[in-house]
Amino acid sequence: MLNRSLSTFMNAFTASDYTMYPFSTQNGKDFQNLLSVYLDAVFFPCLREQDFWQEGWRLENENPTDPNSPLVFKGVVFNEMKGAFSDNERLYAQHLQNKLYPDHTYSVVSGGEPLAIPDLTWEQLKQFHATHYHPSNARFFTYGDLPLEQHLKQIEEEALSKFERINPNTEVPSQSHWSSPREDHVTCSPDALAPDPARQNTLCVSYLLGDITDTFEGFTLSLLSSLMISGPNSPFYKALIEPKIGTDFSSVVGYDGSTKEASFSIGLQGMAEEDIERVKQIISQTIDDIIENGFEEERIEALLHKIEIQMKHQSTNFGLSLASYIASSWNHDGDPVQLLQISDSVAKFRQSLAENPRFLQDKVKHYFKENTHRLTLSMSPDEAYLEKQAKAEEEKLQKKIQALSDSDRKEIYEKGLELLTAQSKTQDASCLPALKVSDIEPTIPITPVHISAAGGVPVQYCEQPTNGLVYFRAMCSLNTLPEDLRLYVPLFCSVITRMGCGGLDYRQQAQQMELRTGGMSVSTQVIPDSTQLDMYEQGILLFSSCLERNLPHMFQLWSDIFNSPHFDDEERLRVLVMMSAQELANGISYSGHMYAMTRAGRHLTPAGDLQETFNGMEQVKFMKRIAEMPDLSQVIRTLPRIKKHLLNPDNMRCAVNTTPQKLSDTAAQLESFIRDVAENRKERKPVRSDITEIAFPPQELNFQPCQMKTFFQMPFPVNFVSESIRTVPFSHEDYASLCILARMMTAKFLHGEIREKGGAYGGGARMGGGGLFSFYSYRDPNSVQTLSAFRKGVDWAKSGQFTQQDIDEAKLSIFSAVDSPVAPADKGMGRFLSGVTDEMKQGHRERLFAVTHKNLVDVAERYLSVGQRTCGVAILGPENETIKKDPSWIVK
CATH class of the missing domain: 3.30.830.10 (Metalloenzyme, LuxS/M16 peptidase-like)
Incomplete structure (x- = not known):
């Protein structure tokens, strides 16, 4: 259907205890088409044996056309799950869930433990589908501006009317609570890109919380979780991240409401084995400190402000976000409508705090201090891990092969050829509905923008119904940056808003950003020229948003970052470097194809070369080298040099998206921001106001592709x-x-x-x-x-x-x-x-x-x-x- 529709989204998600089949489109006819295909695919799939071999698993000759080539395991999901578990973070999260909820469905891998997949039979799969993927076990969700009656009628006629109600028996019982805490240990493969090869241990403590269908309790615990771990002002960040015992929080951290009973986890990755006891100690001590001291009022306000912004910010996948937000609770018979009434929860939360100032501390005491259902799980690398995996797979394979008779082998060969023949045939998809090219709008709607200037800096204004938010962007050119500083630009972008500025240290800066903005970020931009391959524009993009009432505060924060950023705190910089290097190393197993594409394009265009420098394997290796440096003073000397070239109004242009009512006010604030940062201009130039062009001249290079x-x-x-x-x-x-x-x-x-x-x-x-x-x-x-x-x-x-x-x-x-x-x-x-x-x-x-x-x-x-x-x-x-x-x- 990807090729027969104008869908804006189409996929299927597998959670630990449900499957969700979402699709979306902006075209009414297309919506009906997709709905009929989805209803048919979910409730009446063919599930042929050949589909099971191709998508699930099969034994087949390595070369299907040669009966003498060795037999091996094949299958899409078999390979997918092997790939998924090559990601140590994913592996850890899986073990943690399996061991925290050992008695029910959460004790197994919902996507299939790779070596268990070859035990599944086609008959078992069909049986599972018949009982679980049944309307009696389904929930439907629609979002948008099409009339509901039509959807209901179509769902009834094409699916529901064709079934009798059954009892699917899919309720998940509660996990019985342990009377004393447990500990466990697992191993993983070593990570060649880890910032420090000797520090690759993970440790995490996980607590079983309450049932997720209690909406207000879930809301409170998820807020509490943010207060405990989010940002440099949180107690666990101060206790675990800043002493640099590890590189970052463990891959599973904070509140998780995706299972019937929620959990909260806290721990570290990238630590040395000898620090394990110390970390356990710190976690328990930090919980005691929170019970004693509680949280500052300003941090609670910052969090509630964040919720206000999230409710106003309009994203293009709003419907999908809502569906995902309510899926788990509704799946366990929680009330989805109550879950969406966030303002009610906020009001109730404020009231509970007013009535009992120790409201949050009491929760911490109850759920963490006195909770005996907690699991401490450690993970360490094992040099022989991949070898053992391969050996276990080989043993499994040999066992299957030894049980085969000659006629079985012959049948496997013939079935392999049959599958190959089927795969080589073009499938007849004529039964599927399709839109025509003539259904596509011939013209695009025009987005009116107007270009003007503020203090000689070009500005693009775009009036939009932004729901009371102002969105600000500034593009700063890199054209004058010396070659030797290029590799450092992504690091500069990731630390510039997180080291403190003006009169604020980094904790106060983080607090102000949370209280006054919807976030402030800086990222690298490589923009290929639209007419010539060897030209491109390079720069960094500043982005932030805020509620209209906070405009002056937001620009003040940017002014301080331009005029007096703090770079000299080596301890803080090391924390950020470690986290960044760890994040890059972890991301490769997930986005390997992107890294391969970026690398493959490196020598083909100048923009491709710069992409590899900023976003490719070269950057991953560079950050690993920085993380390994015993002394970061050379990096600290480099950052102000970069700042001088980048945060300079002479090579900057801005864009603002806001409501028509707020436009003149925003323009005035922007004008005063540009005045504030004028001292960063290289030389005093007369200010231009007749600006019609908004792009920088692209760079042209003498480049030889190879x-x-x-x-x-x-x-x-x-x-x-x-x-x-x-x-x-x-x-x-x-x-x-x-x-x-x-x-x-x-x-x-x-x-x-x-x-x-x-x-x-x-x-x-x-x-x-x-x-x-x-x-x-x-x-x-x-x-x-x-x-x-x-x-x-x-x-x-x-x-x-x-x-x-x-x-x-x-x-x-x-x-x-x-x-x-x-x-x-x-x-x-x-x-x-x-x-x-x-x-x-x-x-x-x-x-x-x-x-x-x-x-x-x-x-x-x-x-x-x-x-x-x-x-x-x-x-x-x-x-x-x-x-x-x-x-x-x-x-x-």
């Missing part, structure tokens, strides 16, 4: 593979054809090759705004074979073996992304950030509509053919002998 193949050996059992090809920029006439080609190759060719046949969790092609056409695969058991699947995809495109319907479906799929909803806070941002105006977008739109069969074959030939292309390749994955022996690869 071919490069890089392999990063990682402690994963799966690969992330990418190949990137240099093509054309956004406004080039072939850009639209390449976008549609990428989408069509993904749906009609690569998905089948990489996921269905190859067993990877995902894969495909995408066309990036920077003129790079990228192939990728995700959690992939193959590496070099996937590169040849990419090549086959190009041959398939060049051969023109696709239909007009294939092209139309790819167009629908592209337009659903192009036309996805934009929140009031983000309107006009394409223009502000990348200079892409509504007229340019409309031109791109018309080129998309106009793409023909001939255009697609032409661009495949012209840009993607072996002789034509300049490409880069990158793989992240386990040890690989084939690649090591091949001199054309650089092995990292």
Whole structure:
């Protein structure tokens, strides 16, 4: 359906005790189409044996066409779960839940422990579906402006009327409470990118709390959790993070209301084994301190202010957020409406505090101090972990193989061929409803913006119904920054709002930001030029939002950051560096395909090179090096040098989104902010006010693209593979054809090759705004074979073996992304950030509509053919002998 609809979201989520099937679209007809397909897929799936082999697990010859090749385990979910558990954070969270709730459904892995998956039979799966995926066990949720009666009628006619009510017996009983605390230990694989290889232990204490269907209690505990752990002013941050015993909180931290009974966890990762007892001590001491001292009133106010902003801020996935927010409680028969009445909970909370000043301290005493149902779980790396996993899998495999007769083996070979044949056939999807290209709006709505100036700085104003919030952005150019400082920019961005400024130390700064704003952030930006591949704009983006009443406070905080940021607190900087390095190392197993794509594009365009510096493996390794430095004084000397180049009104432009009523007030505040930071200008220049242009001149470089193949050996059992090809920029006439080609190759060719046949969790092609056409695969058991699947995809495109319907479906799929909803806070941002105006977008739109069969074959030939292309390749994955022996690869 991704290719037959204008959906803005379509997926399925598996939680520990429910599955949720959400979809959304802005088109009424499309909504009905999707609803009928979803009802059919959820309640009346085919669940054929072949589907079970492909998606679940099967025994098959390594090479399905060679009966003498060894038998191995294959299957999409089998590989997905192996990939999921190569992520140590995920592994830890899973063990913690299994051991805290040992008596019921939460004691097992809902997605399947990889080595237990081959024990599941097709019959068991069908039986499970018949009892669990039944309307008697379902809850429906709709959100939006379409009339409800129509949805109810369709749900009744297409699903509910076809079933008799059953008792599904899916209630989860309460976990019986332990009379004394428990301890446990698990192991994981060592992390090659850990900031300190000798400190890779995790320890966490987890407490069983109350039933999540008690709405107010849940609200109170989740607030209490934020007070205990959120931000540098919280007691656990001060007690655990600042002494630098570990790199960051454990992967599971705080209140978790996703299971029938909630839990709260607190602990550390990245610590030395000898500190384990000390950390247990600190946790228990901190709880005693909280019971004695409680929380400052200002911190409670800051938290309630945050809730007020969250209720006013409009996001594009508001309906989905609400659905996710109520899913767990409603699933256990809680009252979903009560859960949504947040203002009532806030009022009741304020009242409880007024009546009993020790209200929160009493909760801490009851749920933490006196709670005997608590688990202390430690995790340490084991050098032989992956080996043991592989050995256990091999033993399981051999056991299965030994039980086979010759006729079983013959049958496996024949079934493997059958599956391959089925996978190679084009599925007939004609029974599915589809929108037509003519259902797409021919023109885009124009977003009016007006450009003016404040103190000589260009400003874009965009009037929007922002619900009483003001959104501010400033783009600061990096053009004057010396080359040797580039690598430090992401670190600068992550610490500049967290080290203190003006008269505020970092704790006071964090407090003021929470009390007065919806957050303040700084991030790197690499913006490819829309007309030329070797030009780009580089900068950092400042972003913040606030309630209208807090405008002066928000700008005052930015003024202090510009005029007098604090950089000299080495202790604070080390804490931030450790956390940042740990976060980067943890993120690779989750976003490996992004790292592979960024690396593959490194030598193809100047913007691609900078992306790798800021966001790629190069940045991960750089932060690891910084985290390992015994002395950070050299870094402390570097930060003010960067600040001098970046936080300078001479190379800055701003954007404001707010309500028409608040516009002049915001303009006045912005004007005074620019005056306040004028001393940061390089030289006194006369202030311009006749500003019509808002972009900086892009940088042009003398850049030679070159071919490069890089392999990063990682402690994963799966690969992330990418190949990137240099093509054309956004406004080039072939850009639209390449976008549609990428989408069509993904749906009609690569998905089948990489996921269905190859067993990877995902894969495909995408066309990036920077003129790079990228192939990728995700959690992939193959590496070099996937590169040849990419090549086959190009041959398939060049051969023109696709239909007009294939092209139309790819167009629908592209337009659903192009036309996805934009929140009031983000309107006009394409223009502000990348200079892409509504007229340019409309031109791109018309080129998309106009793409023909001939255009697609032409661009495949012209840009993607072996002789034509300049490409880069990158793989992240386990040890690989084939690649090591091949001199054309650089092995990292």
